[in-house]
Amino acid sequence: MPANQLTIDADGHILESAQLWDRYLEDKYRARAIKLKVDDRGLEYLEYDGRPAQMLRHGILHTLGAMGRPAQQLIPSPERTYVNSAPFGSMDAKERLQLLDTDGIDKAILYPTIGLLWEAEVEDPEITNAYCRAYNRWIADFCRDSGGRLIPVAHLSLSDIPAAIAELERAVKDGCRGAFVAPFNHARRAHGHPDHAPLFAKFQELDVPFAIHPTFEPPSLASRRFTDLTTSIWYHQVMACHAAQTAFTTLFSFGVFDKFPNLKAVVLESGAGWIGYWVDRMDALYEVPINRAPLKNPPSHYIRTQCWFSADPDERAIAGLLRFVGEDRFFWASDFPHADHGGRYMHELQELLAEMPASAGAKLAGHNVAALYRI
Secondary structure (H helix, E strand, O other), rough: OOOOOOEEEEEEEEOOOHHHHHHHHHHHHHHHHEEEEEOOOEEEEEEEEOOEOOOOOOOHHHHHHOOOOOOOHHOOOOOOOOOOOOOOOOOOHHHHHHHHHHHHOOOOEEOHHHOOOHHOOOOHHHHHHHHHHHHHHHHHHHOOOOOOEEEEEEEEEOHHHHHHHHHHHHHHOOOOOOOOEEEOOOOOHHHHHHHHHHHHHHHHOOOOOOEEOOOOOOOOOOOOOOOOOOOOOOHHHHHHHHHHHHHHHHHHOOOOOHHHHOOOEEEEEOOOOOHHHHHHHHHHHHHHHHHOOOOOOHHHHHHHHEHHHEEOOEEEHHHHHHHHHHHHEEEEEOOOOOOOOOOOOOHHHHOOOOOOOHHHHHHHHHHHHHHOOOO
16 A cells, blocks of 8 residues: 555444444333344344344354354354454454554444344334434444544435434434435335435535445345345345445436435445446436436436445456546445455455556545545
8 A cells, every 4th residue: 555545444334232222222212122132042133123133044143243254153153142253343443443553544434234234124114213313323422532533424214204314414413424325115215216305405405425335125125036046145245236226226217416416425335347337328328318317417427426436445347447437436445344255355455556547546545535525
């Protein structure tokens, strides 16, 4: 890494405290908190709103922070727990700062882990938004004494737009530098739908980014073309990026960027190489009158002025894509400590930066995300 290179992790994760929702939920919701429990075999599992989680098998909570671990360490066991398997820097703010120093990272924007799981199984908007508020207060406190090196981002739900608007305003005042939503909602309403316009207006007013981050999705909502791949974790990890891409594309279908010309949209943890094809595809269809979306300009215009994408450091095609889409549209992310990537993210980042001019590398490594989040 070049000396004095500003380096910011645009999408790192923390493993939330198992007591987060017991401590931070409002009193009226405390009995409905997300809880970590143990079954009669001694295996841990999560409980949402008084019901055992269905989409996460018992005994694998310890794998939520398993970046870089060998397969034999991922086997469920009563001795392997969520807390005792948490890697250094994943649950403690002071440890995370030490990890940043070791990696040569100046700052990290933080996203949840359990927070990416529960919304797929919780349909009640009231408790959904209560869970979001609790997490947002906790992550702001987690980052508060880091000297600005740990950057909190709020979790919002599209299940109740007035509640999301109120929480976005509160969370930003509390220190959050933006907010993310899941790539689905239980109402099956497109992200770009006019019903969400008041929320986009609030993002624009507060001048903070609106992000879409992959999460678990309800099986009833997720696309399932095949019935014989349910146990192929590899397949579903490869395909997981499509949910965020689909949600993002609806912003064009409803002309969101024309209605909100200062809205900043971010697509996270979905790769970045796809956007080259997407620009070509969207622009080509825009040129055919029968296909045209309700946009004043070609979609590429909004991609290059109002959209940003996080790239995995092992994406070898990014150097060429920067020249096509724009050097200021991308930033890198570690995804630490999640196991769907290996643990060599700093080495991979150095290799990626070596493939591009120094000016473009500086933007990808830190300057783009610093400018976007005003950090």
